[in-house]
Structure formats: structure tokens, C-alpha cells
Amino acid sequence: MAKVRSLSDLxxxxxxxxxxxQSFDIHGNLQxxxxxxxxxxxxxxxxxVKDSPDPNSLWNCSSMRKIRQQMLxxxxxxxxxxxxxxxxxxxxxxxxxSFMRAYPTWAPDPxxxxxxxxxxxxxxxxxxxxxxxxxxxxxxxxxxxxAEYSSSLxxxxxxxxxxxxxxxxxxxxxxxxxxxxSQNWATASGYYDWLYQNLGKVKSLYFSGGExxxxxxxxELIDTCIAxxxxxxxxxxxxxxxxxxxxxxxxxxxxxxxVNIRISVDGIGDxxxxxxxxxxxxxxxxxxxxxxxxxxPRATVMAQITxxxxxxxDLSEIFSWFxxxxxxxxxxxxKTHWKIIRDPVCLSLIHAPEATVELARSRVAxxxxxxxxxxxxxxxxxxxxxxxxxxxxxxxxxEYQEDAVRLLSGLDLVRQTNWRETFPExxxxxxx
Ligand code: SF4
Numbered sequence: 001m002a003k004v005r006s007l008s009d010l011x012x013x014x015x016x017x018x019x020x021x022q023s024f025d026i027h028g029n030l031q032x033x034x035x036x037x038x039x040x041x042x043x044x045x046x047x048x049v050k051d052s053p054d055p056n057s058l059w060n061c062s063s064m065r066k067i068r069q070q071m072l073x074x075x076x077x078x079x080x081x082x083x084x085x086x087x088x089x090x091x092x093x094x095x096x097x098s099f100m101r102a103y104p105t106w107a108p109d110p111x112x113x114x115x116x117x118x119x120x121x122x123x124x125x126x127x128x129x130x131x132x133x134x135x136x137x138x139x140x141x142x143x144x145x146x147a148e149y150s151s152s153l154x155x156x157x158x159x160x161x162x163x164x165x166x167x168x169x170x171x172x173x174x175x176x177x178x179x180x181x182s183q184n185w186a187t188a189s190g191y192y193d194w195l196y197q198n199l200g201k202v203k204s205l206y207f208s209g210g211e212x213x214x215x216x217x218x219x220e221l222i223d224t225c226i227a228x229x230x231x232x233x234x235x236x237x238x239x240x241x242x243x244x245x246x247x248x249x250x251x252x253x254x255x256x257x258x259v260n261i262r263i264s265v266d267g268i269g270d271x272x273x274x275x276x277x278x279x280x281x282x283x284x285x286x287x288x289x290x291x292x293x294x295x296x297p298r299a300t301v302m303a304q305i306t307x308x309x310x311x312x313x314d315l316s317e318i319f320s321w322f323x324x325x326x327x328x329x330x331x332x333x334x335k336t337h338w339k340i341i342r343d344p345v346c347l348s349l350i351h352a353p354e355a356t357v358e359l360a361r362s363r364v365a366x367x368x369x370x371x372x373x374x375x376x377x378x379x380x381x382x383x384x385x386x387x388x389x390x391x392x393x394x395x396x397x398x399e400y401q402e403d404a405v406r407l408l409s410g411l412d413l414v415r416q417t418n419w420r421e422t423f424p425e426x427x428x429x430x431x432x
Contacts (some may be wrong), residue, residue: 005103007096010110013071015081015096016103018064019113019123019271022048023131024184025403026149026210028185030058032067032210034131035095037080039063051187056126061205065121071123072114085223090392092385106203106235106257120282129204130195132218135184138211140241142266142276143411144308144341146172149210159414169408170403184215190218208239213249222252231255238262239304241276245287248295261291262302262337266311269322274422275310277415292325292332300333307340307386308347309404312360316367319379338383340390348402349390353401356429357394361387401430 007014016032016139017023017218030039030047040045041063052058068182072080079095084094094099100110106128108116116125147154161168186192195202205221212218225231235258242263248305253259265284266275273279291301303322307315319336326334340349348356364387368380420427 003103003105005100005110006098007166010114011072012075013077013079014110014114015084016069016099016107016110016113016313017069017096019116019125019127020107020127021131021206022055022059022127024133024185026133026178027132028189028191030061030063033081033095034133034206035081035083037082039067039080041195047080048185049191050185052189055191059127060122067164068117068123070120072117086389087385090385090388093382102236104204104258106233116195126201128201130202132143132184132186132207132212132221133184133205133210134210134212134216134218137182137184137214138179138209138241139214139243140211143275143277143310143408144266144306144344145346146174146343148174148176148178151178151210156411156414161411163413164406164410167407170227170344170346170407171408172341181280184217187217192221195221196224197399199225199228202230202234204235204237206237210245211241213244214239226252228257232257236260239264241284242287243283243293245290247286247290250290250296253299254296257298259296259299260302261293261299262304263288264306265318265322266306266308266316267314271311272313273360273415276421277417279387295331300335302335302337304337304339305383307338307349307383309349309352309356310347310408310419310426312349312352312356312425313363315383316363317358319364319367323379327379336379336382338386344407346400346407350393351396351400353396353429354394356426357387358388405430417424 021033023031023033025038028049030049031037032039040419042329047058047061048061049055049058058064067078067080081096084096087094088097108125113123113125116123127296136147136149136151139152141152141156142150145153147157157168157171160171207218209215224236234256236253236256237260239262264276266272269281272281272284305318306317312317313389322334322336326332340347345351361384364380364383368376368384369382412418
């Protein structure tokens, strides 16, 4: 079982991730964890796994050493950790504090991590948790996503560019082109091979994407863990759209020490099909029902709810669906994770009309009163904290609402959808 570890007897800027996890973004660029900014070299360059002869050299590179030194000797978290700093400044839980509250049994004690570090910031421990966000291969075309993270969006966005170039300029930008969805950096760099050679040291694998269940080398890695018997020492975490979850996947996952399945759900029924185009909701719901009936005491299912303008007014509906399926479940542990997007800018909560955000906040607060204190803390307090963060950063402007209408109307042209019919309440609140 995970244990609570206090940060109070540790250096104030300490976070265990730079001692435990080797993490890369979808291009293979080094980061500290999935929430941090990229780790950069002396001249501000990205540090890509494909350019490193051996992943070990990245683990104790000068930038990682400097970050560890700062975490041990300075009062402030490094700049790479701004998202954690922002939450903590508001008195909210960050990824760092949440991790300490459920400190995994496979991880060495924080004092051991600190002891492993020499004066230069180098650690003699090897990474034991690996983030594999290896490819943009995905079958979903979410409105809030970009071609950088979903290969299926490429054609839709090209079509949008042809039919409505103004709307096309409003989609979430591509910051760095992913070469080919069928390829991935972990294959190209030999990172999977390196993992196979070091499988005995692996304690936790975190798969994200794209859609990680579509990536064949990910599946081969899982099957090798099972065949070698090492799966019993390994924790798995997946960020998945869930559409491919089957009985066969549950049987695979049963071999592992612990399993965290984080399913993306941003709407219910037709709203799901619109936001996570083309769905279908029926496949997602079938997968969610399979998970809810799963008898695995070592598994946790988390609803990952990405909050944006399209679903802002439906958060209670989304949560109630999840609660009905998982809330009273005795077979499987469940949680929620709420997150906001910054891009596409016009769909971000930061720029949403204040009155609409307040209406959404009050609906979630009302719903929270219907839960007992424990359930409220587990499922809804984080979202109420996110509303606080949005309040401090809020920058509503009418032009963003006009942009939202233009973007959605452009996508409707390409997809033969109708956002005003699917989201009538939002449609009434936004400009014509
Ligand atoms: S402080 Fe936050 S952002 Fe930085 S490494 Fe830790 S969890 Fe990641």
C-alpha cells in the first residue's frame, strides 16, 4: 500500500521525480515529469533521447544535476516546475504534494534519494519509473487536441485549412512536428531495447500518447514483463481514451503489481461524440462498464476530465455518470482528475466569460454538498481548487468567444456536426 510522506522534514523544494522518473514528451525531449516544462541544456536547447548514445547519460546530465542541487539547496522549486508552484501558492495540492501523499512502496525513502546525491547533483540510483508517451498514433479527433498528439486529426485539420483558413488558425497549434505516427521515438532511439536490458530495475511504467493501447511495441513490452515474471514487481499507469479496452487487456493487467487506468471522459452521449469525435460513446461506455465490473483489488480507475468551454456547464452531468458507475463500486477503487487546457486559447477556461465560469463553479459546489466529506475530498475538491486557479488567472475577452464560435462552426463544416444543437445551453450563452 502507498504511504503518506511528509514534505515538512525534507528540503522545501524537494520533489522525488528527478530521482525516480525518466520522462520524455511526445517527441522524446527530456522533462522532469508529465507536468514539468522541458529540461534544457546549457544553451537552452532541448535534450532529446534520440541524440543521446545512452539514456543513462541524460539521467545525470548537467541540467538534471543542477535541478537536483536546486531542489536540495534552494527554497524555491525550479522554473521547470512552475505548475506545481502555482498550485502550491494557492494552498492547493500539486502533483508533487499528491505524490508524497500516496508515496509508492516501490520507491526508496525520500531520505535515501537525498543520500544518493553527491555535491554535483549526480545520483547513484537508477530511474525506476518511465514515462512512455512515445507516439501520436490515435484514432480519436478531440476538438481540444492537435495533430501533434493525434495522428487522426491531421486530415481533418488539412480539410479545415482548405475550407476555413480563419478557423484553422484557431485550432491547438502544432509546436513540433511528429515524424510519422507509425514510428515512435522509443523505437527510433533504441529506448525500448535499453528498457528490455534493464527490466529488472523497472518499478513503474507510465503509458500515454496518442493512444498507448494502439502502439504495438508498448504491448510487446507488457507481454515481455508478463513472460519474464517481472510484472509482479511493476506498477502500470495508462492515460487512455479507453476505446480499445477489452477483457484481454484486463487479463494482461491482472499480472501486474498495481494498475492505474486513467480514462478520458469530457462529455456524455452525443456531447462525448462531439468533443472526442467521432467517439463512439457506446464503445467508451462498454469499456467503462468492463472496468467497473473488474475484480482486481490492485487496480484503480481514474476519470480524467479535461475541462474547457464546451463541457464547462456539464461537469456535474459528467461526474454524476462516473459516480453512478464507480462511486458505489466495491470491486474497484476510483478517483477523478480534473485538468484545464490552455490551447486552443479560445476554448480555455482562462478566457471563458466569468459568469459562465461562476455558473459552472456553483453547479460543482452544489453537487459537492450532496456527497459525504470523504467522497467530496476524493472526487470534487480538486476541481473546486482548479476554479480558484482559473479565478486568479482569468482573462475573459469577447473576441475569444467569437473565435470559439468560428472554430466550432469551421469544424462542423468539415465533420457534418452541429455544435449549437449538441450544446444548446452554451450556444445561448455565446454570441451568435
Ligand atoms: S515539482 Fe512538480 S513539476 Fe516538478 S518534477 Fe515534481 S511533480 Fe514534476
